[in-house]
Amino acid sequence: MNRLAAIYSSNLGKKVIAAVTGLILFGFIAGHVAGNLKVFTGSTPDGLPHIDEYAHFLREVGVPLVPHNMVIWSARIVLLLAVIMHIAVVIQLAMQSAEARPIGYVKTKRKMASPAALYMMFSGGLIAFFIVFHLLHFTVGALPLGEFQEGEVYRNLHSSFSADYWYVSLFYIITMVVIGLHLNHGLWSLFQTLGLDNPDRNKIIRLGSTVTTVLIIAGFIAIPLAFLTGQMPPVEEAYQAIAPPNH
Amino acid sequence: MRIKIHVWRQSNRTDRGEMKSYDLEGLSPDMSFLEMMDQLNEKLTGNGEEPVAFDHDCREGVCGSCSMVINGEAHGPKSETTTCQLYMRHFEDGAEVFVEPWRARSFPVVRDLVVDRSAFDRIIQAGGFVSNHSGPKPEPNSIPIEPGIAETALDAASCIGCGACVAACPNGSAMLFTAAKSAHLGMLPQGQTERFDRAKDMVDKMESEGFGSCRNYAECEAQCPKGISIAFIGRLNADYLKATMIEPIDRRGKMHAQ
Ligand code: HEM
Ligand code: FES
Numbered sequence: 001m002n003r004l005a006a007i008y009s010s011n012l013g014k015k016v017i018a019a020v021t022g023l024i025l026f027g028f029i030a031g032h033v034a035g036n037l038k039v040f041t042g043s044t045p046d047g048l049p050h051i052d053e054y055a056h057f058l059r060e061v062g063v064p065l066v067p068h069n070m071v072i073w074s075a076r077i078v079l080l081l082a083v084i085m086h087i088a089v090v091i092q093l094a095m096q097s098a099e100a101r102p103i104g105y106v107k108t109k110r111k112m113a114s115p116a117a118l119y120m121m122f123s124g125g126l127i128a129f130f131i132v133f134h135l136l137h138f139t140v141g142a143l144p145l146g147e148f149q150e151g152e153v154y155r156n157l158h159s160s161f162s163a164d165y166w167y168v169s170l171f172y173i174i175t176m177v178v179i180g181l182h183l184n185h186g187l188w189s190l191f192q193t194l195g196l197d198n199p200d201r202n203k204i205i206r207l208g209s210t211v212t213t214v215l216i217i218a219g220f221i222a223i224p225l226a227f228l229t230g231q232m233p234p235v236e237e238a239y240q241a242i243a244p245p246n247h
Numbered sequence: 248m249r250i251k252i253h254v255w256r257q258s259n260r261t262d263r264g265e266m267k268s269y270d271l272e273g274l275s276p277d278m279s280f281l282e283m284m285d286q287l288n289e290k291l292t293g294n295g296e297e298p299v300a301f302d303h304d305c306r307e308g309v310c311g312s313c314s315m316v317i318n319g320e321a322h323g324p325k326s327e328t329t330t331c332q333l334y335m336r337h338f339e340d341g342a343e344v345f346v347e348p349w350r351a352r353s354f355p356v357v358r359d360l361v362v363d364r365s366a367f368d369r370i371i372q373a374g375g376f377v378s379n380h381s382g383p384k385p386e387p388n389s390i391p392i393e394p395g396i397a398e399t400a401l402d403a404a405s406c407i408g409c410g411a412c413v414a415a416c417p418n419g420s421a422m423l424f425t426a427a428k429s430a431h432l433g434m435l436p437q438g439q440t441e442r443f444d445r446a447k448d449m450v451d452k453m454e455s456e457g458f459g460s461c462r463n464y465a466e467c468e469a470q471c472p473k474g475i476s477i478a479f480i481g482r483l484n485a486d487y488l489k490a491t492m493i494e495p496i497d498r499r500g501k502m503h504a505q
Contacts, residue, residue, distance in 0.1 A: 006491045011460035012450050016488060093460050100352050100419035100459030106253070106266055107345040109319030111326070113417060113464035120462065189463040192477070195485025199478050 011096060014089040019190035021086040026187065028079055029179075030212075033219040039157060040226070042233075047241035049154035056151065087128060094121055116185040123182040130175045137168075154238050161227035169224035180217035184210055248274045248340040252287065254299050255347045257356050264356065266345070276336035280323065281306060281313060283335055284346075300359040306331040308472065311407030314414070315360055316347040321411035321470040329409065329472040349414040353421070353457045364410050366456040367424060373452035374445035375428040377438050390436050403431035405473040415470035418459030423467040425453045426479035433486060443494050446486035 007013030035058075038050040061071040116123070133143075138156060141148030145168050146160030161169045187209035191197040197205055226232050249272040257264030271290070274283055281303050288298035302312040313330040317323035323333045338344060346360065354362040404427075412423035429449050432438030438445070454460075461480060468477045 002496075003492055010451060010487075010491075011454050012484065012487050013491065015460060015462075016484075093462075097418035097420070097459035097462075100457060101350050102352050103350055105316060105319060105347055105350055107316075107319035107347070110417075110464075110466060111320065111415075112469035113466040117462060117464050118417065185463075192463045192481050193484055195481045195483075195488060197478075197481050199476065202478075 008089075011093060014093055015193045017089045018086055018093070019193040021082040021089075022186050022190055024078065024082040025086065026183065028075075029183070029216060033216050036223060037219055039154065039223055039232075043154075043238050043240075045242045047239050049238045051153045051157070052151060055153045083128075083131065087124070090121070090124060114185060116181040117189070120182060120185060123178045126175060126178050127182060130179075152239075155235050157223065158227055158232065158235050158238075161224045163228060163230075166228060169228040172224045173221050176217050176220045179220075180213050183213040183216070187212060248276055248335060248338075250274065250283075250335075250338060250340075250342050250344050252283075252344045252346060254287075254359070255356075256299070256359055257348075258297070258358065260355055260357060266347075274335050276334065278335045279306070279331060280315075280317070280333040280335065281331050300357075300361045302361050303331060308332045309407060311409030311472075314349050314362060314364070314410055316345075316349065316414055318345050321349070321414040322409075322472050326469070327472055327474040329407075332472075349410050351410075351413045351419040351458065353419075354410060354413060362410070364408075366458070367408055367410065367421070369456060370421065370425055370449055370452045371428060374441065374448035375432070377432055378441065379437060392435060396434055400431050400434040403427040403434070403475065403479055406431070406471075406475055407473060409472060411470050411472055412467035412475075413458060415466045416459065416461070417464055417466060418462055420461045420467075421453050421456075421458040422461040422480050422483070423471060423475055423477065425449050426477075426483040427475050429483050429486070430479045433482075443486060443490035446483055447490040450483065450487050 007016060035054055036051070038054045041050045043049045044053060058072050059069050110118070136142045137145060137160065138153075141150065141156070146156065146162065146165050148156050148159075159165075161172075188197070188206050191205050249270065251268060251270055253266045253268045255264060256267045269287060269290070271283065271287055274286065278286070281301075284299060284301055291298050302314055304310040304312040306313075308329040308331060311329070313322070315322070315330045317330065317333070322328060322330045323337070325333055325337050348354075348356050348360045349362045349364075351362075353366040354364055357363050406424060406427035408424065408428075410421075410424070413419055413421050416422075429446050433442045433445060463477070463480075465477050468475065
């Protein structure tokens with residue numbers, strides 16, 4: 001406990017907290033995109049889209065060893081704590097850094113700092129907004145942006161990402177690009193913060209961060225894009241049981 | 248050649264200060280930047296105005312005094328070069344040149360371009376030393392050091408403490424300085440004794456002096472006149488983490504079995 005307090009009390013330690021919580025959130029994003037891609041794998045023979053089946057699975061993991069919804073709520077609590085800690089430390093760091101230079105320069109030139117690094121607070125702020133928006137949209141169903149039926153994930157996606165609500169797709173796509181910028185700097189940065197980068201590995205860690213980011217973001221963007229451009233099977237078809245073959 | 252130079256003028260620590268512009272003619276491209284400043288000062292003195300105060304000492308790139316942000320870059324446009332080693336041929340004829348002091352809360356402006364960098368001295372006092380006895384000179388080869396490590400420690404030791412890293416950092420962080428000064432001792436056998444205390448004490452001092460925190464922009468490395476690598480920052484992060492999270496607090500306590 002004393003040690004955690006010591007870490008939190010220093011700025012360098014706060015960065016470590018940003019790195020560790022960022023890594024947890026990254027783990028979530030990677031898992032989330034993998035799960036979401038089930039939207040492309042079709043339906044079960046009795047007419048349940050795989051993505052709905054997956055959503056149901058998340059609520060039932062571990063049953064009967066643990067109660068319904070236990071695993072998903074545990075994960076939600078860890079993620080909520082991670083996101084709150086991440087935001088709390090980065091705001092403290094940003095305020096402290098702003099105080100470190102009360103009078104700015106007339107002329108500033110950046111030789112190395114990337115826009116992704118310079119605008120972490122902006123991209124992070126958009127992510128924070130997006131998290132709330134996204135939960136209200138597809139988890140709670142509280143936004144008037146398409147049909148919402150609890151548990152019928154495919155139907156909800158099909159409706160919200162239809163051409164009628166093209167601006168929803170656009171917003172999701174733009175946000176994914178911004179999250180990509182956050183991750184592209186963040187993933188490499190966490191290695192440096194934890195003292196795990198060095199000149200031998202720098203190239204491969206940076207390349208790995210970029211490739212991982214691009215794959216994740218491409219996976220996310222593919223979903224609204226596929227619905228918007230009419231590539232996905234209509235709702236009726238996705239929920240239709242395949243008639244048993246005639247003997 | 249001629250230039251239009253805009254310089255920060257501030258008469259003392261409490262004065263608000265402002266940018267003032269001067270036209271300079273008849274400069275030689277072979278003049279150093281500081282010789283150009285000298286010429287500006289001769290002109291100002293001739294007109295009965297106060298000359299521009301700026302720090303300089305060795306004028307050969309080793310002392311780290313010549314702190315100026317030139318056109319938005321610490322030590323000006325030429326990489327791995329101090330202001331004193333910058334020449335007027337690095338600018339175009341008729342160029343506009345902006346000269347500002349290091350900007351950081353922990354480096355208060357004393358006058359014009361002169362800032363008070365004693366915060367760096369206090370970081371050194373907090374841990375940038377080795378406690379060896381200063382008796383008779385030891386046999387130079389009595390402690391073997393791997394050449395690669397010795398070279399890397401020397402890279403860190405090439406830090407001239409000029410403060411360009413702080414001036415360049417968008418967050419006004421002194422991590423590159425602190426990292427270099429901690430690594431050039433912490434990498435060598437003589438510096439092992441206090442290695443983790445050193446990392447912790449120097450970082451804590453850096454933070455309490457009011458410098459910002461590092462966000463891994465690497466802008467410091469790009470503007471450092473000695474090109475010191477942010478690899479040393481990663482190393483300091485690791486040492487600091489070890490000092491706070493892993494190094495034993497109670498080294499001598501008894502333990503029980505269970
Ligand atoms: C799912 C969401 C998120 C993920 C995966 C994520 C990931 C990361 C990672 C890996 C880092 C690098 C940490 C380091 O440099 O050691 C980072 C840094 C940062 N994040 Fe996030 N983040 C997320 C959400 C947010 C939010 C909501 C905000 C803001 C309000 C935010 C603001 C920042 C800032 C400002 C930094 C730079 C911290 C610093 O180095 O001083 N992030 N993020
Ligand atoms: S005057 Fe000594 S380094 Fe420039």
